[in-house]
Amino acid sequence: MSQRLSRRDFMKTGAAAGVGLALPRDVEATAPAVIVRRSRPVVVSSRNGHVYRHDGTLTCVETVFQEMTGGTDILDSVLEGVKINELDPGDASVGYGGLPNGDGVVQLDASCMHGPRKQAGSVACLEGVRTPSFVARAVMANTDHHLLVGPDAQRFARNMGFTIEDDLNSDDSRDRWLEWRRRIDPSRWPGEEDRERIGFLSGMEMVEEGLIDAEHYWGTINCNAVNSQGEVAGCTTTSGLAWKIPGRVGDSPILGAGLYVDGEVGAAGSTGRGEANLFNLTSFLIVENMRRGMSPLDAGMEGLRRIRDNTVERRLLDEEGNPSFNVRFYVVNREGEYAGVTLRGEGEYAVCTENGPEFAPFEALL
Numbered sequence: 148m149s150q151r152l153s154r155r156d157f158m159k160t161g162a163a164a165g166v167g168l169a170l171p172r173d174v175e176a177t178a179p180a181v182i183v184r185r186s187r188p189v190v191v192s193s194r195n196g197h198v199y200r201h202d203g204t205l206t207c208v209e210t211v212f213q214e215m216t217g218g219t220d221i222l223d224s225v226l227e228g229v230k231i232n233e234l235d236p237g238d239a240s241v242g243y244g245g246l247p248n249g250d251g252v253v254q255l256d257a258s259c260m261h262g263p264r265k266q267a268g269s270v271a272c273l274e275g276v277r278t279p280s281f282v283a284r285a286v287m288a289n290t291d292h293h294l295l296v297g298p299d300a301q302r303f304a305r306n307m308g309f310t311i312e313d314d315l316n317s318d319d320s321r322d323r324w325l326e327w328r329r330r331i332d333p334s335r336w337p338g339e340e341d342r343e344r345i346g347f348l349s350g351m352e353m354v355e356e357g358l359i360d361a362e363h364y365w366g367t368i369n370c371n372a373v374n375s376q377g378e379v380a381g382c383t384t385t386s387g388l389a390w391k392i393p394g395r396v397g398d399s400p401i402l403g404a405g406l407y408v409d410g411e412v413g414a415a416g417s418t419g420r421g422e423a424n425l426f427n428l429t430s431f432l433i434v435e436n437m438r439r440g441m442s443p444l445d446a447g448m449e450g451l452r453r454i455r456d457n458t459v460e461r462r463l464l465d466e467e468g469n470p471s472f473n474v475r476f477y478v479v480n481r482e483g484e485y486a487g488v489t490l491r492g493e494g495e496y497a498v499c500t501e502n503g504p505e506f507a508p509f510e511a512l513l
């Protein structure tokens with residue numbers, strides 16, 4: 148089980164100086180000031196992975212843990228978990244009830260990767276199917292391709308036997324979209340650039356006023372798991388950025404951007420501003436960093452540094468010249484070492500080990 152001491156706390160307590168801290172059996176210091184969280188089997192996910200239950204008793208991370216320790220295939224276990232978030236309208240960042248695009252249409256992105264089989268599948272801009280992660284798996288299992296998009300992805304899903312619905316809005320997601328539309332005054336749209344800016348600011352206002360949880364304005368679920376044999380799989384599924392331009396595809400369905408799994412190494416997946424991961428292919432970068440010997444924590448931090456260094460447009464920077472947006476990564480290697488890292492601020496991610504589920508604090512770059 149992980150212990151709750153963050154790298155920062157570890158430094159503060161003086162434990163980094165080696166003052167006789169008795170570490171639990173699955174936590175060890177690999178170098179001064181570096182904590183490695185380790186447990187196998189293990190499931191890591193974004194925080195919403197231990198929030199929603201969709202009429203059941205278990206959350207996503209609990210479900211994945213139970214499935215994989217019961218002998219279910221590693222990727223099938225992950226999908227059984229994320230399905231809970233996809234089906235639960237309370238999670239307005241994923242699947243049914245996900246916040247819609249700028250035209251009020253819920254468009255979903257998802258990808259999944261199977262470490263041992265070295266297989267992957269994705270869908271983007273998929274409308275009408277509550278569980279895009281399962282359509283992504285169907286792409287993986289039934290085609291020679293990795294990514295299907297838009298109406299053709301929906302046609303594929305229909306052919307595979309998925310139920311297609313006209314509208315995936317819940318009453319709540321529709322109300323919030325209407326509120327967003329109401330706030331945008333067409334007289335304030337003199338040009339495309341301002342239109343985009345004002346749309347973004349109106350969304351941010353709603354976050355600040357508590358009408359939308361920031362985790363749902365961006366929001367997604369990424370979940371990665373390692374079983375007792377060291378098999379790794381992962382899935383990222385999302386309704387994407389709230390009020391996005393119709394047709395916008397984020398990082399979640401793009402292999403290497405919002406998810407990457409290498410069965411020989413580990414997995415990394417992301418939530419937050421997808422454009423940063425599309426530019427930097429950060430999930431792939433993090434897994435590559437682990438391949439070269441970095442711990443999940445160091446590999447994740449290096450990924451965040453790459454994003455920071457490649458963010459130079461003024462509109463994306465705060466007063467101190469740092470990225471004004473956030474991106475988070477959930478990282479695990481096949482030995483069961485894991486970490487959650489965030490570009491900015493604090494927060495926590497979800498973990499489930501043989502000691503049960505818990506929230507663990509992110510390590511922050513800024």
Ligand code: ASP
Pocket residue numbers: 364365366367385386387388396397398399405417418419420421422
């Ligand atoms: N990263 C995803 C995207 O950009 C969703 C999110 O977490 O906001 O579409």
